[in-house]
Amino acid sequence: MDLRKLRYFKVVADEKHIGRAAKVLHISQPPLTRQIQQLEEELGVTLFSRNPKGMELTDAGALLREEVRNIFSLIEQATERTQKAGQGRLGRMDIAIFGSGIMGDIPKMLLFFKERYPEVNIVLHTMGKGEQIKALRQKRISVGFNRLLAPLADISSELVSMEKLRLAISTKHPMASLEHIPFEKIREFPLVMYPTAGRPNFIDKTIRLCQLAGFTPDISQEVGDAVTGVALVASGFGACLVPESATVLSIPGVVYKPLSDTPDEAEVDLSCIYRNDDESPLLKAFLETLKEFRTIKDNRSLDELC
Amino acid sequence: MDLRKLRYFKVVADEKHIGRAAKVLHISQPPLTRQIQQLEEELGVTLFSRNPKGMELTDAGALLREEVRNIFSLIEQATERTQKAGQGRLGRMDIAIFGSGIMGDIPKMLLFFKERYPEVNIVLHTMGKGEQIKALRQKRISVGFNRLLAPLADISSELVSMEKLRLAISTKHPMASLEHIPFEKIREFPLVMYPTAGRPNFIDKTIRLCQLAGFTPDISQEVGDAVTGVALVASGFGACLVPESATVLSIPGVVYKPLSDTPDEAEVDLSCIYRNDDESPLLKAFLETLKEFRTIKDNRSLDELC
DNA sequence: CATCTTAATACTTTTAAGGTATCAATGAAT
DNA sequence: ATTCATTGATACCTTAAAAGTATTAAGATG
Structure with missing residues (x-):
């Protein structure tokens, strides 16, 4: 025929x-x-x-x-x-996010992508850093969102945004009335920190920041994720350092205080990672959309300043 | 491509x-x-x-x-x-039957065909002789079943079966107790005849038969079809000549009597007609199946004799 | 490093699709 | 009745493209 x-x-x-x-x-x-x-x-x-x-x-x-x-x-x-x-406008994309990644820029970015590529089916998986890298290598996912990523030979990363840190403290604490908390006051709080897994992690970063500021933090408790950490703060466990995006989580008895006199690197990145041998047009489209998203976000914050 | x-x-x-x-x-x-x-x-x-x-x-x-x-x-x-x-094993076939054609060999033949060609969709239409010929010429149907067909240049016909005649009379009539009724006794009955339309028709045939037997029949009433005719007999209108196949129709007060001493042509044909320029494989298959049906029917009646 | 395997390239042969000219059959018009 | 125009079919030739042969380039493997 x-x-x-x-x-x-x-x-x-x-x-x-x-x-x-x-x-x-x-x-x-x-x-x-x-x-x-x-x-x-x-x-x-x-x-x-x-x-x-x-x-x-x-x-x-x-x-x-x-x-x-x-x-x-x-x-x-x-x-x-x-x-x-072939143009990355149709297909399925498996994306990993971490626990508290459901807040902040990740859903915004995903929505932004979905609007541009409505026929791409996004499947989300929640997994930690090490698991994400494993899943990437096994091609179970194409993209992972995470923070504080150590460079790897076979995996590239692309910055999504930088976030300032805030300190979650009890509303009953004397400093709860302050507008800002100077960074070095952190030494006075027993700290609840997360996550326990995936080095280098936010805990390592915090310790380094404090040492740069000339003190060693008092880490009283390690927990798995931001939500648990803030919940402990509400119960009187001390304070918890969180990225700005996590402050959308409002829990009675907790306030999020901006920090003043911070070291330059007192920010945490949100990045996405992918196999650098991944030639898929879907990934290409995703990364391009991500860059576009970042540009728009920058312009918007400029707009907001004016 | x-x-x-x-x-x-x-x-x-x-x-x-x-x-x-x-x-x-x-x-x-x-x-x-x-x-x-x-x-x-x-x-x-x-x-x-x-x-x-x-x-x-x-x-x-x-x-x-x-x-x-x-x-x-x-x-x-x-x-x-x-x-x-292309082999006539799939498609739609429009077939015309006449009013009392739903009894007797036509449904048997159609069932026989349907068993052999299950994917051929048969659509039945009820129409009289003239209408059938018109519909054939306009290609609204491919086959028509009818009796007593006059030869036409563009239409061929194929015999399905020959049927002997029986006389439908009232159960109250003195002859109702007889096994057979001699043909020439028909002269003693007022006859209900059908159909009114489509020459040459069964009425013409009957008149000719009676004249061959040496009398002129007393046609008291003309009706459209066998069912109506027999119903009138039940009401006392006289007698009605019907083909054997119509005797499956049992109506209280009517008996169907075989005829004896009949002229040779005291039989009526059941034939099917089709355009002779119709090359359709469906029609070919239908006519072949019809021949096969006739053969099997003949054998079966032989079997029944043994 | 040599060797094997992979897919890709250069060039030739073969196949099949397309073109031109013509025919046979049929129907319409003179 | 004969001619003419129209239909699809056939015979033969040309062109395009698919298949074959020989070879190459790039990685992997021992």
Whole structure:
């Protein structure tokens, strides 16, 4: 079977006339006659009855005409979908986020992507840093969102945003009335820190920051994630350093205080990671959208300043 | 787009290896490489990632593979269905029957046909003789069942069966106790006859038969069909000549009596008519099945005699 | 480092699709 | 009744494209 024959058949069926059909197809009449004959021979079926005024479809021919319509529409769909997939506009993308990643820029970015690529199906998985890297290598995911990523040979990362830190303290604490808390006052709080897994992590970063500021933090408790940490603060466990985005989480008895006199690096990154041998157009589209998202975000914050 | 390319693509996708795929396809490797390159170029999409061990489908390629499966299955279906239609094993057949044709051999024959050609959709239309011929000429039907057909230039007919006549009389009539009624006793009954339309018809035939037997029948009433005729007999209108097949219709107060001492032609035919320029394989199949039906019917009646 | 395997390229041969000229059959017009 | 125009089919030639052969380039493997 040959699509050329089916295409020719369709035109002859429409025109009911070999000569006219040949003109429509921009070929001469004899090869068209032969193609139709070959098609009939191949199927073993008479598709047209030839009368001196032209050609008329037989019942079998009429049925084939319907089928041919479906075939062409299916082929058209297939090529379109394949092309979309090749441009990263169609497909499935598995993305990992960390526990408290459901807050802040990640959902904004994902929504932004989904608006631009509505036919890309995003599947979210919650996993820690080490698990994300493993899943990336096993190709179970294409992208992971995380913080404080150590460079790896086979994995690249792209910054999403930088976030300032805030200190979650009890509303009953004397400093709760202050506008800002100077960074070095952190030494006075027993700290609840997270996460316990995935080095280098936020705990390591905090310790380094405090040492830069000339003191060693009093880490009283380690927990798995920001939500648990802040919950402990509410219960009187001390203070907890969190990125700005986590402050959307409001818990009675806790206030988030901006820090003053902070070291330069008193910010934490939000990045996304991906295999650097990943040539997928979906990933390409995702990273491009991410850059666009960052630009728009920057402009918006400028706007907000004016 | 070209089915050859899709076929080749499918095999390469299965084998993940151009060389092996070429062997499966019984061609050499270079032309296969080129076909795949051309397909990618045509779609503007990279379908395979080439590594030194072979070829791996990209996401877009994997999607195309699924689509290609559907395309081939659709094409396969289309050819099969077209071939079936070409052999008269698939399609729609419009058949006309006359009013009392729902009794007797017609439904048997249609059932017989339907068993052999289950994918042929039979659509029945009830119409009189003249209407059938008109519908045949306008190609609204392919076959009509009727009796006593005058030969026509553009319409052929094929005998289905011959039926003896019986006389429907009231159970109250003195002759109701007889085993047979001699043909010439018909002169003693006022006759209810049918149909009123479509010459030559059963009425003409009856008149001729009676004249052959040496009398003129007393036609007291003309009605449209056998059912009405027999119903009138029940009400005391006299007698009604009906073909054997109509005797399945049992109405209280009416008995059907076989005739004795009948003229040779005291039988009525059941035939089917069709356009003699109709080359449709459906009709061919139908007529062949009809012949087969007649043969089986003959054998069966022989069996019944033994 | 040599060797093997992979897919890709250069060039030739073969196949098949397309073109030109013509025919046979049919129907319409003179 | 004969001519003429129109239909699809056939014979033969040309062109395009698919397949084959030989070879190359790039990685992997021992």
